Amino acid sequence: MTEEKDTDATQKEPKLVEEDESGSSKNINNSSSRRSNHGKGMDSSVFRFSNLNFTVKKGSKETKILSDVSHTVKWGHVLAIMGPSGAGKTVLISALTLDATFGTTRGTVKLNGVPMTDKMFKTHSYVVVQHDKHWPYLTCRETLLYAAELYDVADKADMPTVVDEIITKMGLDVCADTRNARLSGGQARRLSIAIALLKQPTLLFLDEPTTGLDAAAAENIMNEIVRVAKEERIIILCTIHQPSTKVYNSFDETMILSKGREAYTGPVEEAVPYFESIGYPLPVQTNPAEHFLDLVNADFSDDAEVTKILDMWEEKRPEAATTHHKDWKEEEVTGVTDMKRASLASEVSIMFRRCATMIARDPILYMGRAVLFLISNIIFSLVYLKARKYDQNQAANKLWITIWHVAVANNMSVVAVYALNDEFKTILRETKNGMVTPLSYVLAKTILVLPIMIVFGIFALGIPSYAIMDVPGDTFPIVLITWSLTLYIYECVAESLSVWIDDPILGMLQFMNFWFGGFLFGGFLIAKRDMFWPFTLFYYVMPYSYYVRTQMYNQFEDTTWEPCCVGYTNRTSCPEPFCADPPTGSNVLNELSKSYAVVQGDVSVGENLLILACIALFWKLTYIAGVFYKTRQVSKILPN
């Protein structure tokens, strides 16, 4: 396979060939089974950023992080962005990928002469972030298959072939059927690049693709990157820390940054002569990358000397820019095409399948929780075992076991905050890269989670309430619906917090606040009439008063209790503090309401369920709003 540098690239179609075992060659630009017009759609592309400035504001103080950074990169070329720690490499990638929402970007960023927008980024670009994460319960092959389907890269029958090809191309055969959670650092990075290649982007950003890898793995992955840039005619911008001489020499161009300014930008082979021309020759047997980084590292070199080097390049740059790519004219490459993508219905169906696979394999979030509901509710039922009798002295305990059976399960939804926060970070990356839309994610997740709430209810109530606590069997459907709807409220709260609060620990703390709030304002610890009036609002918006009232009625309605005050001619002379006569479920509830005002002998179940559904809907809407808001957050590029 040809791997030599494309130093004399012209706008003519480069001939990318590899030799098969028989010695004949075949074109490897595109897989035969792959759609030829997908994604890339642009064979010759030019990416230009000019006078890029980035500032952050802290109080009234404005700090400049990038100063007038400019360059133009053509198809098939790799631009390696190097610089000491804190030089601004990651910020540059964030600004170019419209991800730098923490400051103000000014300048021009254009692909084929068209200003970069979020839509254009999603269509033509792909960014692999420094700490890229993959779905832990999918294998490498499954991850790629779903990505291929979502990017609609080929006909369904051809997808496995396309994926197999990319697996081989990225050297992932050995771990193709290994779950992502068990991939090595290098394999995970190869997988990130493989997903990116499935999209066939015009422009690929890689932030520190070699971080944490040993020298051999780093060299290997960088060789792959350079190779795919040529093969796939992609423009690649990647940040890198101290590449080896061999890796450094494989790049087409390099940008050396320090203090947010350029110290050199241009062809790799011209960097050494340039630094020599300004009085910094490369010492013998020294890695050029290391030499440049030592020169511009203000932490370890003389700051004034570093500033001098940066000033010298600023003077030289206009001249260098005129000779840069003198053999091709970027102006001739104009316009961008649209990307073909899967329809919403098929996207939802792919997301649904992917989500279902992960749910089935995740030992904690769903299956684990179902088992925990069962165990914890059985324990609570055993603690309250005496309350299984329809003895009026046990009526209050029946109330409490009804509360525990839902509240303990609701409390465990706190794990969902953490897990969903993690999940959403991956979804953010996928929406950023145009793989999925927020709508398909929300729809697939909602369709899947609703029946899971019913399954949770069967685990939580089946044995604990019906086998142990002797709740009448015919109440099961309505008791199950009431319980599942209440759990769904807490699931929606967890979803909302996982999206709105970036830090999962803070989100979990807020969830616990909500849970305790629900308890406090449920009407059984303190009656509504005794609450200091502004707080009464919480009684109405928290779910437990509706839950307890409805569930107690559901369970008590047609029950008959053991009589009390037997032998007393009138109720007032009977010493029992609690006695319903005749001992019907409704009368027992009316008696109980004297101590727990939240319960009632006559309840409109439909009305209470409707209110619970409205509370769930409210939280679901806040979650959906969060998903749409967060996935649409992009930084703007303002004019200088």
Ligand SMILES: Nc1ncnc2c1ncn2[C@@H]1O[C@H](COP(=O)(O)OP(=O)(O)OP(=O)(O)O)[C@@H](O)[C@H]1O
């Ligand atoms: N979110 C942020 N808010 C404020 N300043 C930031 C933010 N992110 C980065 N910076 C600042 O921008 C400067 C450049 O940071 P950047 O992460 O781009 O460096 P880098 O060259 O990628 O370093 P490293 O190689 O260590 O990752 C640093 O001074 C950093 O403190």
